[in-house]
Amino acid sequence: MITNTTIKNLLLHQPLTSSKLIAAISENSHITKNNARVSLSRLSEKDYHISNLSLMHNEHYFYLSDQLPMVINDLAKRADNEPVVRLIKALLDLKFLFTSEYLKLLGQPISEKKGHKDAHKYIIQLHQDRIIDIINADTIDEYICFTPKIQKQLNQQIKKIQLESRRLSLTMQENVVSDCLDRWKKEGILSWNYTKQFRLNGLQIQNFHFKQHFFDAYGYCYIAGISMTDSKTKKKKPVPVVVEAMTYRTIKKIDIASFENSIKNINFTYKTKVIPVLIYGKSMPHSVFTYAKRCGIALVSMMSIYNSDLPPLLTELSNYDFSNIDELSNEIKNINNTNNLRGSLFNSTMAYFLMMCVGFSNVQINQIYSSDKISREIDVVVELNDQSIIIIFELKCYTKSKIKLGCDEEEEDSVKKFFESTRSVAESHFIEHDRKDKTIIPIFISLSGFEQDAIEYMENYKQLLKKVSDIPLKFPKKLFYTKQDLLHLSDYKTNSPQNSYGKFRNIIKEL
Numbered sequence: 064m065i066t067n068t069t070i071k072n073l074l075l076h077q078p079l080t081s082s083k084l085i086a087a088i089s090e091n092s093h094i095t096k097n098n099a100r101v102s103l104s105r106l107s108e109k110d111y112h113i114s115n116l117s118l119m120h121n122e123h124y125f126y127l128s129d130q131l132p133m134v135i136n137d138l139a140k141r142a143d144n145e146p147v148v149r150l151i152k153a154l155l156d157l158k159f160l161f162t163s164e165y166l167k168l169l170g171q172p173i174s175e176k177k178g179h180k181d182a183h184k185y186i187i188q189l190h191q192d193r194i195i196d197i198i199n200a201d202t203i204d205e206y207i208c209f210t211p212k213i214q215k216q217l218n219q220q221i222k223k224i225q226l227e228s229r230r231l232s233l234t235m236q237e238n239v240v241s242d243c244l245d246r247w248k249k250e251g252i253l254s255w256n257y258t259k260q261f262r263l264n265g266l267q268i269q270n271f272h273f274k275q276h277f278f279d280a281y282g283y284c285y286i287a288g289i290s291m292t293d294s295k296t297k298k299k300k301p302v303p304v305v306v307e308a309m310t311y312r313t314i315k316k317i318d319i320a321s322f323e324n325s326i327k328n329i330n331f332t333y334k335t336k337v338i339p340v341l342i343y344g345k346s347m348p349h350s351v352f353t354y355a356k357r358c359g360i361a362l363v364s365m366m367s368i369y370n371s372d373l374p375p376l377l378t379e380l381s382n383y384d385f386s387n388i389d390e391l392s393n394e395i396k397n398i399n400n401t402n403n404l405r406g407s408l409f410n411s412t413m414a415y416f417l418m419m420c421v422g423f424s425n426v427q428i429n430q431i432y433s434s435d436k437i438s439r440e441i442d443v444v445v446e447l448n449d450q451s452i453i454i455i456f457e458l459k460c461y462t463k464s465k466i467k468l469g470c471d472e473e474e475e476d477s478v479k480k481f482f483e484s485t486r487s488v489a490e491s492h493f494i495e496h497d498r499k500d501k502t503i504i505p506i507f508i509s510l511s512g513f514e515q516d517a518i519e520y521m522e523n524y525k526q527l528l529k530k531v532s533d534i535p536l537k538f539p540k541k542l543f544y545t546k547q548d549l550l551h552l553s554d555y556k557t558n559s560p561q562n563s564y565g566k567f568r569n570i571i572k573e574l
Contacts (some may be wrong), residue, residue: 065092065102070125071110078126078134080118115191117180119145131194132216135209146171146324147185149317154195157312158219159208159226161233163261166277167307168317170324173272176332182277203263203431224383230263231411231428232311232381237263238403240279240308243342243368245403251286253304258282263429273305274333276325280306284338303337310344310365310374311381316351323358344374371397373404380411383418385566395573405574409460410442412570413508417445419563420555421538424448434491441485452531454504454539455489457481460574461511468517478517481507482524502530506539510546510574518543546571 065088073079073087081103088099114124114134118141124134138151146169153160153168160168166182175181186207189195194213199205208214208221240260247253260280261271273281283301307322319341326339340361347355355362365373376394379387388395398404410428417423425446432439443456459466459476469477472484486505493501504527507513513521521542528542537554549571555564 065099065106067106067110070103070106071127074111074125074127074130078124078130078137080122080124082120082122084125112192114188116147116185116188116194118147131192131213135194135213135217143317143320144324146180146182146321147189149321150185150189152317154207154209155217158214158221159198159206159229161204161206161229163233163263163277163279165207167279167325168321170276170321170328172275172328172332173277174275176275176328179328179332227414227427228381228383229311231407231414232377234263234410234429235377235381235404235407236308236310237261237279238407239310239342239344239365239368240306241403243306243308243363244280244282246368247282252284253282254285254301257301273303273337274329274335276305276329278305278325279308282306289338303335304340305337306340306342308342310342310377313345314341314343314347314351314355316354319351319355319358319360322360326358342368344377369397373397380408383411383415385415385419385563385570388566389569395570405460406458408570409458409510409574412567412574413443413456413458415563416567417443417538419561420567421536432489432492434488434495437484437488439485439488441489447531447534452502452504452534453489453493454506455486457485457505457507459507459509459511461509463511465512465514466507466509466517467514468520478507478513478520481505482521502527504528504530504539504542506542506544508544508549510549510571512545513543546574 069088069092070084073084073091079087085096085099085103088094088103089096092099094102110127112126112128114126117123124137126134135151135155138148139155141148143149143152149168149170150160150165153164165186166173169182169185171182171185172179173182175184186195186197189207190197193210195207196210197205197207206226209217209219214220237260244253244258244260248255248258258280259271259282261277271277282304284304285299285301289302305326309318322339322341326337329335329337338361339359340363341355342363342365344365352362371394373394375387376391376398379385379391395408398408414426414428417426423445425448427444428442430441430444432441441455442458445454445456446452447454467477469479472479474480482505486503489503490501493503505524507521524542528540538552550568552564
């Protein structure tokens with residue numbers, strides 16, 4: 064007779080999937096596998112757990128209370144063609160994954176389709192099994208990681224600086240994709256009107272997809288020989304192009320398997336063939352390269368876009384490690400010639416300055432604040448831990464045109480928009496989060512300078528700095544700065560750790 068004790072004894076040494084457990088019951092009790100399956104389903108009160116997570120062929124894990132780490136290790140040994148296996152392998156390696164990262168790794172539809180479990184169901188099941196936690200759920204900052212108990216068992220620790228570093232890496236990666244799309248549109252490879260890209264500060268991620276699958280970007284190609292002709296209308300029919308990017312780490316087999324899975328799902332469900340394009344930064348292992356080519360994925364190196372080996376620079380910038388920045392001056396100049404990466408470079412450089420030179424500990428990049436359905440992206444945010452003050456920075460790295468005052472608070476790239484609309488949204492954001500004691504101080508930094516009426520307008524707000532008059536701050540001392548101001552901060556020329564101001568200054572010179 065099969066009892067709970069029978070099952071518990073079979074699980075003493077390791078967790079088992081349902082098929083392996085049924086085989087063990089059949090062998091130990093000398094019954095058929097079908098009878099073993101029926102006996103197992105009839106057991107009521109259990110001394111073991113059955114995972115909510117379902118694997119291929121609707122298999123589940125059976126395990127004892129202290130065996131979750133063993134379940135994770137067993138999952139990591141399974142084949143990469145299973146979505147949850149790719150996710151677990153990535154979490155073991157990277158510790159945490161933002162929403163855009165785990166959606167790409169799962170390679171499943173955003174909403175459930177016949178024959179395909181949706182991506183969010185995997186996340187919910189792992190959460191129900193107490194394998195992962197969902198942090199900042201349903202926000203732009205959502206990410207997943209192992210539960211604290213499992214992190215401790217795996218000797219993992221997630222630091223705030225690691226989250227900020229990854230966020231910056233993803234922003235830089237986003238800008239690389241933007242530069243690629245701009246080039247391909249100018250060359251006539253992709254159509255101008257129907258090329259879309261996911262933005263970290265844009266739409267909710269659930270609203271960005273191609274055929275219910277998440278990609279970094281997608282568009283349509285009309286080039287003769289690639290595009291097709293509609294059999295009925297005889298008109299040229301474009302071919303969809305889906306784009307993924309991985310520029311901040313080495314591409315692994317699980318990344319290719321995920322991309323392949325998405326493409327196969329689209330081909331199967333929608334009978335639509337697409338051209339998959341993968342933009343990569345760091346050199347990938349030969350086996351991964353050949354696997355990608357075998358899957359029909361078009362590989363595009365960052366070097367072909369920028370004519371330079373930028374990954375070392377992007378890694379150094381996103382990790383706020385400027386130790387080799389002088390050696391990478393040529394790469395800085397290459398970034399300087401692009402529209403999108405230049406902004407990320409300026410943001411990371413200012414964050415480095417605020418942390419290493421000024422000594423701020425709570426520095427965040429690319430924060431999104433919302434109030435009354437209005438959202439504003441703030442380039443850099445500093446929270447003074449003990450002073451009830453938030454300093455928000457607007458950073459513009461234009462080379463020629465000066466920043467204008469603006470007609471009203473809605474005019475793009477204007478001083479009025481930042482000082483009035485953005486500051487107001489930030490204030491409302493903190494009030495809504497029960498932090499009414501916070502004072503918002505806006506600091507506008509423009510490398511190209513400001514028009515005179517904009518300067519006079521900001522001078523009228525200088526009373527805001529009185530809020531920090533009792534704090535011994537050397538920076539900021541005013542509400543606006545230009546490139547020349549940043550290059551001549553005398554308080555830091557002779558007194559900055561590890562020549563951090565010198566490194567900061569060298570980059571600003573190149574911008």
